[in-house]
Amino acid sequence: MSIVPNLSLAHALGAIMLALTVFAQPANAMQPEEARHLLHRTGFGVSHSQWQSIIDLDYDAAVDKLVSEATRGQTVKAPQWTDEKPLWTVRQSGWTTEQRRELRLNKRAKIAELRHWWILQMLATPTPLRERMTLFWSNHFTTQYNKIFAPMLVFNQHEMLRSHALGHFDKMLFDVLQDPAMLLYLDNDKNNLNSVNENLARELMELFTLGEGNYSEDDVKEAARCLTGWGVKRDTGEFRILNKRHDARSKTVLGHSGKYSGDDLARLLLEQPATAERIVRKLWLEFVSLEPNESVVKIWALEFSKSNYAVDALLKTIFKSPQFRSVENRGVLIKSPSELFVGLMRPALDGLNPEQIRVRVSELRPGKRLPQLFRNAGQNLFEPPSVEGWPGGLEWVDSRTVLAREHTARNLVVGLADQKRGSTNPYLISSSGKNSKGRLITHLNAVDPVSHIPTTYTQQRMLLELIRDPAVHVK
């Protein structure tokens, strides 16, 4: 099936001819359309320098490069206050209304700053795949800021997830179970020897590892006992295990018995094939298509658990697979608001350092309100709608979000296009010369527009037409 069946034959041929003449190819280099798919699927739009860095490689080498570079990756400097201690301020009983108000405003400002910082991170990163994976994990190990109201804990969790983003899933799971934000979010600070709270244990099994149908209610109860006493120090906000609140007796989880701790529980869950399968299935939905192929999922999952849950190796397998590369799977996924907005912005910010990017973004008309625009489009960072995270897939686009998406896309692109670099529209700087229009489409869109955009249009007009076309929403 062709993605754009209504494209006339002549139009299609023209596009191919153009592609052939513009991108002079070394012998083993991949097809430009493959590069386009790979970069759009694994990053945010395509910047010219990114394109240049892989276009002469063969496909597998390009995947290896993308993935291994993403295991490193510098970051935009975090706000000053993020290294402060204690990790949170607990309201004292004797406080005045004024003091309480100040704390509230202080927290509100901090979480707003974090949202902004996260977006800058996506805009400025030299390794977009790392940010995509950070988004992925924070939508797997979800935390809603609105429940815990502790900016620093949210920040620390976020950094923890980023540090493991292409690392090892097992290590990440151990860290998650000792993460103060997670323990508070799922009420494990109330999970004690004499009054068990099952919230974390249940979501751990249902959402973070096995998935529904792979454990019993008794397993949840027993798993909760393994986690008793794991909580947060009231004064500092740090992780602590209170031995007197921990149930040290024997538990039976998934048919195994022992005096298990939280770590033991995690190990048991990691031994189950369902855990690896669940993660692989979610990655399929993120990177391949809307319909996971179960037999392939099983094969990849086995490989994943055998590799000690090496995420980078799994990603290489996925990106090199025929399923990922299939022409039929191009443009079949809907971009999240982050992918859409950041993807439309990055091409205009190519080659700038994080500070220059920060300045340019702050000079945009909606610059200060960027996080709100993400929220209006259905992705309020640090605030997924529930513990299951954003449902994603087709649900990113509905009657409310589609308008917000298109409205914001237009404002951002028009705003950035006006911020000349030298005297040139920044979207066109890297695509000057022959077929600059074709290259602009390649950089902004994962697939060609549905509507015909005449080549006689000016570049400015073409930009606007591009973001009004339904194809802007897919990756």
Next chain:
Amino acid sequence: MKKPLKHSHAGSASNTTFSRRRLLQSLAALSTLSSGLAFATPSTSARRLILVELAGGNDGLNSVIPYTQKRYYEARPVLAIKRDELVTLSDHIGLHPKLAPLLPAWKNDDMHIALGVGYPNPNRSHFRSSDIWHTASGSDRILKRGWLADAFEAQESADFSAEGVAFGSGYGPFLGSSQSLVLDDPVTFAKQARMMRPAPPQPGNTALNHVVSVRRQIARALDDLSVVIDARKKRKIKGSDLHKQLTIVSELIAAKAKVPMYKVTLKGFDTHFHQPNRHKGLMDDLGTELGALRERLIESGHWDSTLVMTYSEFGRRAAENGSRGTDHGTAAPVILMGGGVRGGFSGKQPDFPDNDDDDLAFHLDYRQIYRTVAKQWLNAPAAADKLRSFKPIELFS
């Protein structure tokens, strides 16, 4: 099966509470009948449902008040509404004084109160419990679709410009519907929707088709809604959010917008502290606006074909807390209004628990009301069938 309408335009003989104004309206309606056949029999599709979400957990006990229960006054020394202030409805139930604007509806048998509504194993999380109410699930099941999503037969829904229009906060009961809209701000909606470019019918894959069909839904609704929205551009509505939402709703209804269901939201019911004034303000807003809505719909001749229903994710604890407020509770009343309803009560006011830590027990499952509304009012079998294990209530006369 269509139920006879109490104040149908044809004017049934059994009707005893026909006010003079209603009579005039009916005559006016009859005169329009002579020029067109549109309303010869009020077809089911001409009926409308307006859902009013009281977000945050409304204190049911201080809205519909069991004033004869001694424990009400004992458990709520600060918050209890005094006997001589409340609006008496029956020999054991009264309304919050600020709901007095609903009294005309009550006296005219246009108001029905379902008492002690809830569900088994109640959840006290705002998010979860409102999801439960929006998806008509039990507390042990997570459903993904709103209870009114794609409620109608395809043939019927082809006549709608939108199946549901939700104001204020998300899709709520229309979640997952392919034909519903969220209107945060109708004017912005119209402005943005007009910038949309029409797209070719079948662009290709599932994702692109989805984008195109969502856009098409917007365009279809915009055509129908734009008359009202455009008129609004010039006159900004002043007043509370609920006032703005219900003003637009009644204008859309008066303009005969082809929308069978609306949902509006009144926020701020999470009254853990300083409840008296905050709750009073909310009751004032609710009472005033629902009273005014009724007047407007009577005026335009749509009251008999409209059903209004309030709901909230939970009620609050029976006893007040130490901060002049109430914490998350369970069962609460649901208020229904409209020209077609049977005036009076359903269910039974729960007895006040002896222990301050206990909650009110529910007597009516909220899904019984849902089923009644879906089947008997909307004639929406897709929505009603999913709830067929729940016994309907006697909501219509």
